[in-house]
Amino acid sequence: MKAADAPLPVDAAAAMVEVRGVGKSFGGVPAVDQVSFTVAKGRFLTILGPSGSGKTTLLRMIAGFIEPGEGELFIHGRPVSAVPPHRRSIGMVFQRLALFPHLTAAQNVAYPLRMRGFAAGEIPGRVEAMLKVVQLGGLGARRIHELSGGQQQRVAIARALVYQPDLVLLDEPLAALDRKLREEMQLEFRRIQQELGVTTINVTHDQREALVMSDEVLVMDRGRVQQLASPDAAYRAPANVFVAGFIGxxxxxxxxxxxxxxxxxxxxxxxxxxxxxxxxxxxxxxxxxxxxxxxxxxxxxxxxxxxxxxxxxxxxxxxxxxxxxxxxxxxxxxxxxxxxxxxxxxxxxxxxxxxxxxxxxxxxxxxxxxxxxx
Amino acid sequence: MIRVLDFLESLRATLWPRAARRFEAAAFLLPALLLVGVLVLGLAWMADASLRLLDTETFELSEHWTLANYRDLLENDTAWIVLGRSVLGAAVVTAVTLALAFPYAWVMVRTGSAWLRKLLLVSLFLPFFIGQVVRAYGWLIVLGKEGLVNQLLGALGMGPFKMIYTYGSVLFGLVQYMLPFAVLLIAPAVTAIDEEVELASETLGAPWWRTFLEVTLPLARPGLVAAAMVVFTLALTDYAMPVILGGGTNDFVANMVYDAFFRTSDSGMGSAVAIALVAAATLLAGVLLTWLGAGTLGFRGEAKR
Known part of the structure; x- marks a missing residue:
């Protein structure tokens, strides 16, 4: 149970996330094909691609919901293919947020702390501090359905970040918001991410979101990496026709x-x-x-x-x-x-x-x- | 065609003027109200009969009201044993049925295989086509002294075991009878749980059993409450299973009502027992409803997000 919290053999030079030759096929059709990349600690990487590009499959392999068919994933230098999701040090914000409707906002944020064996005494303090970071101070007692869409987003972000995971995964959590709120939350998440210095992998089909939020953009199509570059470089110097056509x-x-x-x-x-x-x-x-x-x-x-x-x-x-x-x-x-x-x-x-x-x-x-x- | 419809529409407008429309919704309630009304009338009749004592000479009920039937009932040890057996039996049946129905409903809803889902659904509905009494007799054949199970055990050099006409066989029959009701009431609640919520719990550090206890079970609660209500009241008031699989040795309250009406022809006492049963069942259901909420039986299912 405590494996995730135990000190890991940290290689200071190692990337926070390393994906090495990872592939996955469904029914003989490759969804992800020979993908390799690394994400350094504290960086924000966006996997950008159209639907069917394999970006969600890739994210789900990093989260541990899907086992890679080939290759290996490393988080904090540790191979994790055989590690179940609850023992990986990851926080995930889901497309439909997946908040617990039977709990209050504060209870939602406290949930990972309880599951990960934090001392009961320090949980309320950590929850309150985290709610402040996402600007929900004082709203902890609200039920999820009593919060607005933007506030629910913030609860989901707080819940994924509160136990200071090695890695945060975003599965298009902003896609369902209206445009104005979405652009607001993009900047807001970027602020929180930089404030806490947490390594983040985001998945989206929205090129604007990828350019606005990321340190690096990984463009995928048909299961393969098309380009890994800074947003600036992906826009100015596309690696191939697909990237040139997909961005802009x-x-x-x-x-x-x-x-x-x-x-x-x-x-x-x-x-x-x-x-x-x-x-x-x-x-x-x-x-x-x-x-x-x-x-x-x-x-x-x-x-x-x-x-x-x-x-x-x-x-x-x-x-x-x-x-x-x-x-x-x-x-x-x-x-x-x-x-x-x-x-x-x-x-x-x-x-x-x-x-x-x-x-x-x-x-x-x-x-x-x-x-x-x- | 259009003209005919227009004509009907104008006919309707004269026969059923606009002012009457606001009573339309109420009018749809009439058949149901009639049915419930008949039930209430029957209850009133029974309440009346329960207050009249049987004259054992003339086999007629007394003219005046008396609480004698209820007093006899309170002082009747057998009645208390039967009531205790019924309540305990209903509670055990409810617990066992829910424990079996939840995994069944969960697999039926969550399985990726359409084939398995259909199989589970068909197996669920099949017993509905057979009926309670026939099924009970079926169990007699399977579990009886010369029954299938004892024959098999005999071939292995064991038994024969007494499996029917016991409390256990009655409860077994009831669980088997209640299972489809419970599954059908739990399945919608499981459907309403977003699978992503369970995945989220995993990423947040919960092993599967904690996810089950902390997320799945609380979110399925409306379905479990509804199933518990239905199974408990049906089991508490059941007649056929205790009669057939209990063979008179393990009567429930409904069997006592039957005996009073048709064996001793004491409709006064029979009515008193029936009223007592209705009162007990209503009380218990009321307590459950206040304590747990109406679940999916109510209009505000908690599973809604």
């Missing part, structure tokens, strides 16, 4: 590699930025990613954009979606073989007159066109 609103254009770091795009020669790999031999077909916010748009015939644009083309607006702080245009471009480019304009008030059918100029800087060999 991205256009893909087919191009052919030329000599001298240039490409041919729809019959015209232009420069390009740095991809994850050096440009292949001339004549190789490439997929070029171009983020929607890197494409500039202006009504035809107006003065040139303040930024020097390396490529400028004429287009016709097909769709306009005004989103308040930005406007998303779909622009048909004849010079690109009638491809439809998605364009995000950050200063909507500048071009309010643009309606479907309007003739526009679009353009981008060469370095924003990121080439990926096929």
């Amino acid at each position: 609103v991205t256009n893909f254009l087919e191009a052919v590699a030329l000599e001298g770091g240039r490409v041919r795009l729809a019959g015209r020669e232009c420069g390009c930025g740095a991809g994850p790999a050096p440009l292949p031999a001339a004549g190789t077909v490439l997929d070029c990613a171009l983020r929607a916010e890197h494409v500039r748009i202006a009504p035809a015939g107006t003065a040139a954009d303040e930024a020097p644009l390396d490529v400028q083309l004429a287009g016709v607006v097909r769709q306009v979606a005004f989103e308040g702080d930005r406007t998303l245009y779909e622009v048909g471009v004849a010079d690109l073989g009638n491809a439809v480019l998605r364009v995000i304009d950050r200063s909507p008030e500048a071009h309010l007159g643009l309606r479907p059918g309007a003739v526009v100029r679009i353009g981008w800087r060469a370095r924003d066109l990121i080439p990926f060999p096929r």
Whole structure:
């Protein structure tokens, strides 16, 4: 029972979590395939991926609900594949929160302390202190159903953190909240996580959440790791076409590699930025990613954009979606073989007159066109 | 078609004006109220009869009211033994049935195999098609002196054992009879428990048995309370099992009522015993309800989150 609380053979250099070649198949279909990564103590890692990417299976293996089919997991340097969940030093915040409806908020937070054999005398003090950290001081006596959605989130977070586990796992606990509250809780959890310095692994399909909350983002697709990088790097330097397309609103254009770091795009020669790999031999077909916010748009015939644009083309607006702080245009471009480019304009008030059918100029800087060999 | 419906609608509007609509809900209650009313009338009739003493010469009930039947009952040691046996039996049957029904309901709800769930459901409903009396006779055949079990044991060189016409056989028969009711009342409560809550308990450091005691059982309480109420009252007032599997040696209160009415033709005494039984059962049910709440029998199931 006390195995989890016993001092562990700590290797100071070891990562808090190490996942080494872990895989799991269901009915012969690999859900998680040869995944390896480490998380250093106190870091916040987000596993980001679409549904079916294997991110939840991976999290459940770390939690101990699913045994890995292959590979090994280490928490605090100790292999844990054979350790049941209740003996792992983890706290988990569940998708549906999984609070105990028959207990009060304080009793919920006290539960792990009781289960883990803390002295009865010190439990109320720890519970009260933890409730203060999540800004629920004085609400401990409330039943769960007497609390608002945001308050329930805080109870779930307090319950998972109160016994100072080595590792906290978040299974999309914020997904069910409305957008405003969700964004508030993202920052709030980040604050608590940094205050307590607890190592955290978060799972989400929400790229914004991943970028906002994490020190590192692990992008997964079809059971495999696509990229492990800082949010900044995952956004600016995607490792492959999948990551480029999954994070942000991205256009893909087919191009052919030329000599001298240039490409041919729809019959015209232009420069390009740095991809994850050096440009292949001339004549190789490439997929070029171009983020929607890197494409500039202006009504035809107006003065040139303040930024020097390396490529400028004429287009016709097909769709306009005004989103308040930005406007998303779909622009048909004849010079690109009638491809439809998605364009995000950050200063909507500048071009309010643009309606479907309007003739526009679009353009981008060469370095924003990121080439990926096929 | 539409026209016919329109016509019916306008006909209804004249025959059943809008003002009468607010009584509609009440009108739906009428059949049920009638049934309950008949029951109350019967009880009133029995209460009346219980206050009249049987004249053993004419075999007619006295004209005037007297508490003689109740006094006799209070002074009758056998009556107290039968009441004690019934209450104790009902309590034991309730405890054993719940202990068996909970795992059954849990597996039935939680199993990942649709095949196993169907099997458990069908096995649960099968006895319903057979009826209590036939089932009791079935147990006579299986457990009797020359019955299946004794034959098997005999082949192994053991027995024969006396298994029927004992208190144990009555309780056994009752448990077997009550099991489906209990499972059906517990299953919804188990369904209402989010499995994630049990997983959460595990990650928080609880081994499975503590999760069961601290989370699963308290959350299933509404179902357990409902099942306990139903099983207890049904067992306390049961007639067939004590008669058939007890063979007159282990009577419950209902058998006493029968004997008074149809053996000694003392409808006064029979009514007094019946009223006493209703009073005892109501009292015990009332105590249970106040103590534990109505469980899933009430409208505010605690399993709701």
